[in-house]
Amino acid sequence: MRRQRSYSTRAIVLKSREQGEADKVITVFTPQLGKRVLVARGVRKSASRKAGHLEPFTHVALYLAKARGWDIITQAETVTSFRPLRQDLDRMAYAFYFCELLDAFTQEEDSHPDLFSLLFSALEYLQTTDDLALTARWFELSLLRLSGYLPQFYQCVECGEALQPVSNYFSLEHGGVLCPAHGEGRKGAEPLAVGTLKVLRYLQIQSYSQISNLRLSPARMRQVQGVLAEHIRYVLERRLKSPYFIARLVPTRSKGNG
Numbered sequence: 001m002r003r004q005r006s007y008s009t010r011a012i013v014l015k016s017r018e019q020g021e022a023d024k025v026i027t028v029f030t031p032q033l034g035k036r037v038l039v040a041r042g043v044r045k046s047a048s049r050k051a052g053h054l055e056p057f058t059h060v061a062l063y064l065a066k067a068r069g070w071d072i073i074t075q076a077e078t079v080t081s082f083r084p085l086r087q088d089l090d091r092m093a094y095a096f097y098f099c100e101l102l103d104a105f106t107q108e109e110d111s112h113p114d115l116f117s118l119l120f121s122a123l124e125y126l127q128t129t130d131d132l133a134l135t136a137r138w139f140e141l142s143l144l145r146l147s148g149y150l151p152q153f154y155q156c157v158e159c160g161e162a163l164q165p166v167s168n169y170f171s172l173e174h175g176g177v178l179c180p181a182h183g184e185g186r187k188g189a190e191p192l193a194v195g196t197l198k199v200l201r202y203l204q205i206q207s208y209s210q211i212s213n214l215r216l217s218p219a220r221m222r223q224v225q226g227v228l229a230e231h232i233r234y235v236l237e238r239r240l241k242s243p244y245f246i247a248r249l250v251p252t253r254s255k256g257n258g
Contacts, residue, residue, distance in 0.1 A: 006065050009033055010079065012119055013058045014099040018044065026054055026073065028062070029102060029119060034110040038064065040073045050076045057082055057095045057123055080120075084127040093249050094132050097242035098122050098139055104236050105147045114146050125208060133221055138211050140228045141203050149235050151227075152176030153201050158183075168192050170227055172234040196223040 169183025
């Protein structure tokens with residue numbers, strides 16, 4: 001039987017880089033094939049019809065040809081452009097962050113349809129949300145859960161006892177929260193306020209529609225963001241680029257007295 005040399009898939013573009021005089025290497029995430037690295041030949045030429053369809057965080061239909069190395073994009077058609085994200089620099093910064101984060105947590109050709117659905121939904125929510133930071137915290141926790149790196153927020157990771165509504169301690173090394181008896185004075189364990197733990201739990205278990213109604217004070221948001229940012233850095237063993245850009249560009253958008 002003759003081996004099929006071409007195939008098609010939907011994908012979200014995560015990133016791209018230039019190669020040679022006119023090509024680009026495109027990293028995408030697909031529903032069934034997982035993360036793929038592909039080549040778009042001649043896409044940087046002015047006459048290329050593919051260029052506008054292969055921008056980061058575009059939902060695209062791809063037609064591909066198998067090759068010995070990276071497979072080749074023969075045709076690309078935009079399915080969802082997420083135009084509002086490209087018209088607002090703040091929203092665009094978060095869209096880049098979501099793509100960079102998913103890229104960092106996934107390996108090539110590791111199928112994970114739930115992660116594709118998560119990224120697609122997160123980009124949709126980014127188009128209209130009035131709280132970009134809160135949407136980002138929901139995305140981070142959802143990604144950590146689906147990828148198996150969610151911290152433990154309900155039981156002490158040392159003794160297994162249910163955490164009480166007192167100041168506990170968060171340990172990067174142990175991957176979760178320590179009760180006062182096991183966290184106080186322990187190297188690397190940082191105090192975790194009751195309100196911050198409550199918010200982290202809420203973001204972990206509630207649907208986005210419920211979370212979108214939450215209003216946090218800027219101080220509380222910084223605490224929640226700090227816990228997740230350090231946990232992500234610890235898991236990945238490196239810092240990502242997008243959060244630095246967001247910190248310089250986007251003011252804290254949380255409101256209320258949470």
